[in-house]
Amino acid sequence: MAAPVIAVIGGGQLARMMAPAAGALGVHLRVLVESADSSAAQLVVDAPVGAASDEQAVRDLVRGVDVLTFEHEHVSDDLLHDLVRSGVPVHPGPHALLQAQDKIVMRRRLTELGAPCPRWAELSRDPATARTELAGFLAAARDGSAVVKTSRGGYDGKGVRVVRSPEEVDDWFAGVAAGGPTLLVEEKVPFARELAVLVARSPSGEVRTWPVVESVQRDGVCAEVVAPAPGLTAAEAERAREVATRIAERLDITGVLAVEMFEVRGAEGSEPEILVNELAMRPHNSGHWTIDGSVTSQFEQHLRAVLDLPLGDTAPTAPWTVMVNVLGSGLDELTDALPGVLGQFPDARVNLYGKAVRPGRKLAHVNVSGTDLDDVRSRARAAAALLRGE
Ligand SMILES: Nc1ncnc2c1ncn2[C@@H]1O[C@H](COP(=O)(O)OP(=O)(O)O)[C@@H](O)[C@H]1O
Numbered sequence: 232m233a234a235p236v237i238a239v240i241g242g243g244q245l246a247r248m249m250a251p252a253a254g255a256l257g258v259h260l261r262v263l264v265e266s267a268d269s270s271a272a273q274l275v276v277d278a279p280v281g282a283a284s285d286e287q288a289v290r291d292l293v294r295g296v297d298v299l300t301f302e303h304e305h306v307s308d309d310l311l312h313d314l315v316r317s318g319v320p321v322h323p324g325p326h327a328l329l330q331a332q333d334k335i336v337m338r339r340r341l342t343e344l345g346a347p348c349p350r351w352a353e354l355s356r357d358p359a360t361a362r363t364e365l366a367g368f369l370a371a372a373r374d375g376s377a378v379v380k381t382s383r384g385g386y387d388g389k390g391v392r393v394v395r396s397p398e399e400v401d402d403w404f405a406g407v408a409a410g411g412p413t414l415l416v417e418e419k420v421p422f423a424r425e426l427a428v429l430v431a432r433s434p435s436g437e438v439r440t441w442p443v444v445e446s447v448q449r450d451g452v453c454a455e456v457v458a459p460a461p462g463l464t465a466a467e468a469e470r471a472r473e474v475a476t477r478i479a480e481r482l483d484i485t486g487v488l489a490v491e492m493f494e495v496r497g498a499e500g501s502e503p504e505i506l507v508n509e510l511a512m513r514p515h516n517s518g519h520w521t522i523d524g525s526v527t528s529q530f531e532q533h534l535r536a537v538l539d540l541p542l543g544d545t546a547p548t549a550p551w552t553v554m555v556n557v558l559g560s561g562l563d564e565l566t567d568a569l570p571g572v573l574g575q576f577p578d579a580r581v582n583l584y585g586k587a588v589r590p591g592r593k594l595a596h597v598n599v600s601g602t603d604l605d606d607v608r609s610r611a612r613a614a615a616a617l618l619r620g621e
Pocket residue numbers: 349378380385386387388389390391417418419420421425448451491508509
C-alpha cells in the first residue's frame with residue numbers, strides 16, 4: 232500500500248508544524264504554499280506554489296490525494312463542495328468549515344445548539360439601518376460599549392473592534408455597502424480570562440479533548456498559553472470540555488477544533504460561566520503546547536483524525552506547560568539567539584517558524600514544562616525574550 236497523501240491548503244507555521252508529525256507517521260504531505268520560501272515550504276518537499284483562492288491550483292493540489300485539509304479557513308466554499316461531489320475526502324467538510332469562515336453562521340448555529348454565547352446581533356447591510364441597530368445595541372449595553380466584528384476574513388484581532396458609538400465603524404459600514412462581509416455586534420464580555428478547549432474528532436466519530444488551557448491575548452493576538460488553565464475547578468473543566476465535544480459532534484467537525492471561550496466570574500462562591508467566543512477548525516495557537524506537553528501533539532492528532540486513524544492519548548506529560556509566542560523581534564534572524572537561548576534554557580523547547588522578522592508577526596514559540604508554574608512561566612518568558620532580541 233502506498234503511503235497516505237494529505238493535501239493541506241496554506242503554507243504558514245501551522246502547515247510547517249504538521250511536517251514532523253507526518254514524517255513520524257510516514258505520511259506524505261503536499262502543501263499549497265503562498266510562496267516558495269513560505270514557512271511550510273522550507274520543510275515540506277512537495278509544496279506547490281499557489282493561492283488558496285486559485286481554483287486550478289487547488290484542483291491540481293488534490294489530484295490523487297487521500298484527503299484535503301487546511302491550515303486556515305479562507306477557502307472557497309463552492310469549490311470545496313464541488314471537490315466533495317467529485318469524490319475528494321475533505322476534512323473538515325465544507326458544511327462544518329462554514330462555521331469557522333463566517334462568524335454570523337457560527338453564532339446562529341451555536342445559538343441553535345444551545346451553546347452559551349455572548350449576546351449578539353447581525354447588522355443590516357444598509358449603513359443607515361445598521362447604524363440605528365448598533366445604536367440600539369449600545370444603548371442596552373451594560374457599560375455603553377460593544378464589540379463589532381466582520382463576519383468573514385478576520386484573524387488575530389483584525390476584524391474586531393470595541394466601540395462606544397456607531398461612528399467608530401463608519402469605515403466598515405462603507406466596506407459592507409461596497410460589497411464587503413456583513414458585520415455582527417456582540418456584548419463586550421467582562422471576562423476574567425480566556426480559555427480554549429482543543430478537541431479532535433475523526434470521521435468515524437472518535438473524539439478526544441486535551442486539558443482546558445488559559446490563553447492570554449495581547450492586542451487581539453495570542454501571546455501566552457498555560458496548560459492546564461490554573462485554578463479551574465474539575466466541574467468547570469468538565470463543562471468546557473463537554474461544550475467543545477458537543478460542538479464537534481453536532482457540527483460534524485473532523486480534524487482538530489479549537490473552541491475559544493470566555494470565563495465570566497459571578498458572585499463569590501458561584502460557579503464561573505463559560506461563553507463560546509469562536510471556533511477554529513484546524514490546529515490552533517492555543518494547542519502549540521501539546522507538541523512538548525502532551526503525549527500526542529495537536530498536529531499529529533489532526534493528521535490522524537483526517538485520515539480516520541485511531542486518535543492518540545491527549546494526557547499531559549508534565550503538571551504544567553507554558554507556551555510563549557515570539558511576536559516580532561529586534562533581531563535580524565531569530566537563529567542569532569540560538570546560542571544564548573539554548574545555552575541558558577536547556578529544557579526550553581524552541582520552535583522557529585522560518586519567517587522574516589516583521590513587527591508583531593508570529594515568528595516562533597517556546598514551550599517549557601515542569602512542576603512549578605511560576606518557574607515554568609518565567610523561564611518560558613525569558614527564553615522568548617531572548618528570541619525577541621531583548
Ligand atoms: N464579545 C467580546 N467581548 C470581549 N472581548 C472580545 C469579544 N469578542 C472578541 N473579544 C476579544 O478579541 C479577541 C479576538 O476576537 P475573535 O472573535 O476571537 O477574533 P479573531 O478571529 O481575530 O481571533 C478575543 O480573543 C478577545 O480577546
